[in-house]
Amino acid sequence: MVLGALFAAVASVPRSLLVYGVPAGFVLLWQGGRLLNKLWWQPRRLERALRAQGLRGTTYRFLTGDVKEFGRLNEEAWASPLPLGCHDIVPRVTPFLYNNVRENGKTCFSWFGPIPNVTITDPALVKDLLSNKFGHFEKPQFPALTKLISDGLTSHEGEKWVKHRRILNPAFHLEKLKLMLPAFSACCEELVDKWEQSLDSDGSCELDVWSELQALTGDVISRTAFGSSYHEGRRLFQLQSEQAERFVAAIQKIAIPGYMNLPTKNNRRMRQIQKEVNSILRGLIGKRIQAMKEGEPTKDDLLGILLESNMRDTDENGQSSLGMTIEDVIEECKVFYLAGMETTSVLMTWTMVLLSMHREWQDRAREKLLACSGGLNQNTRD
Structure with a gap:
């Protein structure tokens, strides 16, 4: 739909202006295609690949992923004080993670925007990941926020x-x-x-x-x-x-x-x-x-x-x-x-x-x- 709208917009421009607008139009289409791929097609491909490996997780939601659900569950969990006699703190501290593991298994995935996050709770696998300094398991990178x-x-x-x-x-x-x-x-x-x-x-x-x-x-x-x-x-x-x-x-x-x-x-x-x-x-x-x-x-x-x-x-x-x-x-x-x-x-x-x-x-x-x-x-x- 996004690409169709862009093509329709370009087609409606008078031919006299297209001679000068072609380079800008192609740049606009190219940038729109890259953005659409990053925010929709690539996450969908990654989701299919993760499920093909036997992993279960949440379904990707356009642009925000699970961020809104993460915030909503936190607000609900923290709305009232924890009873003093209760030591079951995981549902309160990390309610989204708790629900995801309970519904999709101890190794599951969720979405931080268009980026998939794989949750691993097996100590042996965690040890392998942490000791693999030069492997393919990269830390989450948010340069603009990290530098601040x-x-x-x-x-x-x-x-x-x-x-x-x-x-x-x-x-x-x-x-x-x-x-x-x-x-x-x-x-x-x-x-x-x-x-x-x-x-x-x-x-x-x-x-x-x-x-x-x-x-x-x-x-x-x-x-x-x-x-x-x-x-x-x-x-x-x-x-x-x-x-x-x-x-x-x-x-x-x-x-x-x-x-x-x-x-x-x-x-x-x-x-x-x-x-x-x-x-x-x-x-x-x-x-x-x-x-x-x-x-x-x-x-x-x-x-x-x-x-x-x-x-x-x-x-x-x-x-x-x-x-x-x-x-x-x-x-x-x-x-x-x-x-x-x-x-x-x-x-x-x-x-x-x-x-x-x-x-x-x-x-x-x-x-x-x-x-x-x-x-x-x-x-x-x-």
């Missing part, structure tokens, strides 16, 4: 993934992580002191633990990532948190061709955040590199360890292909925040909910903690 939030290790493929992984690995060695324990302890002590000061005369108070633990996570990441510059880190945390929320709002519309180029309020704000985040990180990294060149010892935070590891593979002019560019380092710093931001705070909040529901678990956890602490104190004295 973090274009680091989690989105790289092949040789670039291997290089970044090698440079980042030293920052996560056990001995390096142990050096960060004082920062973890300081953040926790400050939070506990704050809670104690909030107690009423009867020794109780009401707190929004979710927001408190989000702030704790931000402090921990900021201190362990940037050391003494953690105040700038806290600003980064706030910006990245807002960017993540806006990312979720944009992800449901990214399937629309060219959406990220539209001057919407959300798109403009995401670009503003990207510029501010990049500016802060570039300043922090520049100061740290200059200090290292002047002979100052490397700090034991993530940024210091990352730069030290990277400088081993980069010459004085920064030209070595073995190292990362400043832009690469900036993107990896963004990943630090996103990787530990919501994950840790959500886990801690849910842990506190469960401990409050099961007082006997509190007693067992406290006994274990005191036993371990006593052992550590004894070892220290010895």
